[in-house]
Amino acid sequence: MTLPVTTFIMPEKGGDMTKFNWFPTFIAVLLAVLILPIAGCITIVRQPAEQPPPPPPPPVINSFTISPETISAGQRTTLSWKVTGATAVTIEPEIGEVGAGGSLLLSPAATITYNLTASNESGSTTGSVTVTVMVSTDKPDLVITDIWLTGAVVNYKIKNQGNAAAKPTWTYFYVNNLKKAEGYVDILAAGEEKTESFSNLDWRFPGAGGDPSTTMARFDVRACADGGSNIEESSKDNNCLTKIWGHTFTYDFVKNAHLAKWRSSAGDLKWPMVSYDNKGAAYLLYDTVVMCPEPVSNGWIQGRFADFYIKYYGQETTSRELVVPENARFTARVGFEPGKVSTDGVRVALGYLDATGSVVLLPKMDVYSDGTMRPYEVDLSSLAGKKTEFILWVEAKDSPQGDCVRWAESKIVQE
Template sequence: MLKNILTPKLKLLFLAVLAYLVIMACGFTTPGATPATEIPGAVNTSVAQTIVAQMTQIAGNATPTPTLVTVEPTASPGPSMTPLPTFTQVAPQPTWTPLPTFTPIPATPTPLPCNLAQFVSDVTVPDGSTYTPGSVFVKTWRLKNIGSCPWTTEYDLFFVNGDKMNGTTLIALPKKVNPGETVDVSVELTAPANAGTYLGNWQLRTPGGQTFGIGATGTSSFWVKIVVVVIDYTEPYNFLLEACKATWTSGAGTLPCPGQSTDSKGFVQILTSPVRENGKTDNESALWVHPQFTNNGYIQAEYPDIEIFAGDKFVTYVGCLRNHPNCKVIFTLSYRDENGTIKTLGTWAEAYEGLDVSISMDLSSLAGKKVNFILRVDAWGVADDDHAYWLNPHLTGKARGAITPLP
């Protein structure tokens, strides 16, 4: 700091004073002078005070030099830092190699063949239907045109092979059938004379004589399959043998004979070994009937007229088939006389209680008359489980032979 306030003149004075003090310290005196009595330290003190006074005066007249202040650098505070989230180490996951992207190739549509049929349903005569020898019936199939060509009325139903059962070989289609439409095709057949199972295969035929059928390639046949039952009865008139000669009806109209057991309109079939509600399997056949599937529905058959002889009796058992516990029906035997009047011979209520009803009705009052017998079954309320039977219904008497024993 002292170095900063000394001017050149002050520096020269300072050196002079300093030289004087050195000389005095070394005992230098002027020759011939009488040494004065010295007070120890007085001279030095005086000189020093004089020098200080002069330096003070000079310092007072001197222009002060700014003081250099050395400032130690300090770090400037930075912006406030947001603390980073705590890092939690996660176990390394396996590396998956991505599968190549699958680009589906559009399938080339397979062109439809011109002529191709699809079986839809058996309208009549389901597989395994039973008939007696010589019974005439009509088999009807429902087919759908799933080809690309229409079927005109020049197309035919065509017998291929198997049991022909007196059917016509070629039968023209009843209408034009465009692709996507359905048609019912029918043929009249006759049950063979011998007992057994019979099957006939059928297809369609184009006007040019090409045959086609069902299946993926259109080469498979649709068929009719029946069972012929020979019933060994001595009675000249049996209602089983004549069943499909009768007219079967319900509240829904006329019914086929035999029908399908799933037909909500009601149905009739012939059972060769019926299981009665008492659990016994019978060796005699029965008419299996079901009223129309509606509350208080009914089913009935009106037979062709027959002459009654003296001593004739109507004989049968009636009941519910096994495993139909909700069966509850009313059986009625009536006839239509020569004047067209319907008269009731008897009525029997039957429920599923393990017992059936034996009927032996004397017809002597009708001797000499021709009548049409009517067999009817009514639902007694809900008809959903009314699977009923007439077991071996027949006429017997002296003119017709002995009564066939029933179990």
């Protein structure tokens, strides 16, 4: 191996050495002599970059419907949706963030299009539905406003809520979808309401005054104004009123609160609890159940409610899934516990367990410490016939101080 040779040129004897900066040059040459012979032996290997996992598929909107699609001003329509694979779901305008599935009863004042956006890290999927709100016209509009029993006589109220008089009509009465009677109704002026009865029907079942006794069997009764569709109206979709007479389903969340399974973002909770527990708490206050999420930003608390029963006398209470009846609705009034002050409020929701045991939260509602009890209602008709357990949910926002809210008159009822 031949090393490179470097010649140093020094100043002549007696010359000025300060004019020649030889030391840095000497060091540079020395390093070159030592390193160059082995430079060919160095191999640099670059590791291939680790491939990131593939992104998930975009969300799927399984269904997004509104029914009926055409209503008159003042009527209600049901908005329903189901989404899979989304980390966030919103419906605009007016509704905001919602769960992956649910339904809402709405009464828009004018024709409106609702837009659903389902998002995850791969992007977003959108869908839209439109409900048409018919402007009232100078036509009659007959509705049944009530049905009740007086002894064996079936009574009803019929009203013309249209802008023109209604000619004489016949009201039909059905029991379990079978027509049982007809009742004649004379001319009804615009805005007029009358009390009538089905004189040719004798109700031979227990019950006197108001609805029949709850000890009797269940009957689906329906009265329909203008049963023969003999007059032209501004709307034909609101002629009938349906009621359930006899035994109906009711589930009281306040009465079952001590049997529910409680959990917060800090872990499982055990009844009874106290309000100052740092893990969160739930407790009864008069005729309400108070829920306090874990006092941290975005902390939460939930109660899991089932059909609680005792199989044999003396045994512990056990539970099973609730069977959701037809025409079921959740109703409650929600507000802050007196004396509690929150800077940004909380969000509350009703939820249920799906077939996999995962919690599905229905549309959430914001609640603030303004001294009011806000009504919260959820239409459960989309769950009719299903077996499930229900969830009461409260979540804090950024500031968790004082976030204790009351649930009053919290029930599932069958209408």
